[in-house]
């Protein structure tokens with residue numbers, strides 16, 4: 001029998017500190033537990049206890065790009081960031097578009113054992129956008145895939161998108177769309193606006209995202225399927241989602257926003273440093289403010305990192321040749337605290353909602369994003385809300401070092417992460 005005692009912690013940052021006893025992976029008691037024996041006692045010091053975070057959008061790069069990240073290093077970054085579950089995107093090499101590849105990713109995640117790694121299945125064969133992949137085969141595999149996405153590419157053919165929504169509905173799946181009309185973004189390098197014009201970079205216009213989101217909402221309603229909108233980046237997309245959700249038109253539509261789109265804007269592009277290159281691109285102050293508001297009110301359901309590690313040679317080059325993407329797993333909480341908690345847009349219950357509960361429900365997970373209560377699985381993260389730390393990309397667990405937050409002070413430090421009662425990260429150290 002394994003017993004872990006978290007002494008003096010505040011679930012959801014509320015009330016007086018309590019003790020939380022975890023026995024064999026399950027929360028056994030929440031309350032005062034004086035004199036309780038345990039294999040390991042964590043001195044909580046009044047820190048905030050939350051359900052472990054769930055990331056619907058992670059690039060782990062394995063198989064194929066192990067020079068940027070592996071399932072082992074990405075899992076370590078996740079545990080250190082407070083995550084107990086990540087969804088590994090399908091744009092690997094080979095593409096995760098069949099049962100063999102998704103089972104490999106799933107098994108490797110289990111072997112590493114730091115977080116639950118759920119492979120995302122590709123919607124189309126080879127992310128080619130022409131033929132549906134064997135969605136049912138991936139769903140029926142040992143990996144039990146429920147989330148499907150061509151992320152990195154848009155399923156721009158409306159008929160294929162319709163079929164994907166219809167087909168996944170049969171087994172409770174969700175289609176996570178990278179909303180980008182490719183005809184409107186050919187050659188795009190930056191958000192289309194004054195900054196891109198000044199810097200001479202080809203623009204990525206907001207309607208390229210918004211038109212696909214509007215279309216897909218209509219298709220979700222028509223088919224009764226489940227649509228999840230990846231990395232919402234514009235105020236206009238938030239408006240469409242707000243209008244759509246108010247209509248309650250059928251189907252299920254959910255959406256995520258990344259930490260970087262909550263905080264960073266295209267003003268950072270002036271240095272031409274490709275660390276700021278990401279897809280969808282950093283947009284304007286007004287967009288970021290609208291996204292923070294949309295997340296606070298629930299129009300955008302959750303935060304997802306879009307953790308996108310790249311090997312140095314794909315970032316240490318000129319802007320146009322650089323790969324888009326940023327590290328995100330270890331900095332997500334800090335950015336959410338900075339942009340949402342400190343300004344009063346979210347309390348800690350809200351953080352639990354957007355980083356754990358909603359993403360778990362969207363993906364249909366039964367054992368994650370659960371209440372902190374006796375009898376529940378002990379997937380938990382303990383956060384010091386006041387402590388600040390300085391981001392040093394070289395010290396992050398990922399192989400790639402493409403963090404746009406280098407040198408930034410971030411509030412909210414992860415003290416301990418527990419996966420089914422096992423401590424996976426402790427004071428910045430991973431426990432493999």
Ligand SMILES: NC(=O)N[C@@H](CC(=O)O)C(=O)O
Nearest residue numbers: 059151152278279308324325
């Ligand atoms: N989000 C990113 O900027 N990059 C993603 C894929 C993509 O969406 O382009 C990646 O896989 O690197």
